[in-house]
Amino acid sequence: MTVTVGLSTASVYPESTAHAFGYAASLGYDAVEVMVGIDALSQQKSAVAQLAEHHGMPVRAVHAPCLLFTQRVWGTEPWGKLERSAEMAAELGAPTVVVHPPFRWQRDYAAGFVDGIAALEESTGIVFAVENMYPWRASSRRRVSKGMEMYVPGWDPSEESYAHTTLDLSHASIARSDVIAMADRMGRRLHHVHLTDGTDSAKDEHLVPGRGTTGAADLLAHLAAGGFGGDIVVEINTRRCTTRAERETDLRESLEFARAHFVVPAR
Template sequence: MIRIGMSSTCAYPLPLEDSFRLAGQAGYDGVEIMVTRDEATQDAAALVALSERYDLPILSIHAPVLLLTHFVWGRDPRVKLEKSAELAARVGAGTVVVHPPFRWQAGYAEDFLDIVRELAASTGLQIAVENMFPWKIGGRGVKAYSPGWDTTLMDCSSVTLDFSHCALSGHDSLAMATALGERLRHVHLCDGSGSLDEGRVFDEHLLPGQGSEPVAEVLALLAAARWDGAVVAEVNTRAAKTEPERLAMLADTLAFARIHTREL
């Protein structure tokens, strides 16, 4: 069976322990930790303690690559990635998720794919580069990422597929999964309703089945291939007004994943 995990971002803005608690109550197989300014997300001992308390393995570590985490572990993006790999090794996670660099991160951007390959080789971890999306400012395209946002064009051995980002980029996720083949090693389970070209500018992270991406078809493709990566829910639950409502959203996401990753 494909492991179905839950990202700590699903419980935002609740404290980190709530992510473990909600993941356990909903029935997930493990968690992904987004490293943020919350010191608990950076502390291997604290993470291991939570993992043991809730009997949930840590499947993956998401490097602090968001603009909101600019100063986490300093300002050098290479150091951030290396520290993420160190943290993953200490908590028993096999995967580090990282975004392509911003174009203005000049030296790091130029060496990014070499850094990813070298780090994967030296640690034995999967450094899974996540697909992103083109930016538009004032209706004009802006090259925000380097070497780019499309991971199908990158020379890296491990990729994370994010459905919401596919929707924003106008990139069909089933075509992307097929093109990636064995390089697809990690999935962020969510959905999106349309591309930037259609006037949508928000990275929605809808519950699967609520958008326009062929999420069920991609999961079925992976199940048929006896894929051994992890599918990690990364859905936006901030609209939930109560904890039972949030928990129901997480349980629905898990049920969708279980149904469509069932090996026939």
């Protein structure tokens, strides 16, 4: 069994979506996940399609604009954003839309979210893989707190009835979640993995996998042994890289980590 290792366009920020496709192609990634964000190019289906064709790099997922800083991308109506994400995915041939659970202040959206996601999957034929988030907690390590619940119906999609889910290791680190236990709770519903890392910080670190403490290598081995057939997407933070060579090194190391540790055991 082989698994597709993709690159999230968020991994090259502050460089652009176009740069992400270039990195993915030159480093040997299998695919790209497009984070629809403040980069205007990421919002344009035709421009992304041209990039995919130019680099020979398929798009395997579209990440809906549901982060705090993308609240006004594609308007402010959350269901409309998901519909547009599905339209982009369909046009690009991507089977998956990644979506976060609603913020607690999005009351109407949150009230019908679980059923609404199921209805969107039925009507569009696109997988909506709901991503694990985390309680918001203080950054000081000296404070012991479970954090504030900011997502409804909750930050842990393994506890809901979603047909498809995404497991993000950096988010799991903030939540102090055991990633293997969470993957097991998700079971066959686990469709998508954001491969990254964290160190129990209250910050969403998105480290190169292997540089944190979430057990990224063990998770990949566990998934490989269990027959995981979804997508693994590298989603790291390279904003501190001061040169293209540094960013390229982090992206290459992440790809090599994925391929080294997702190894299907011989039968």
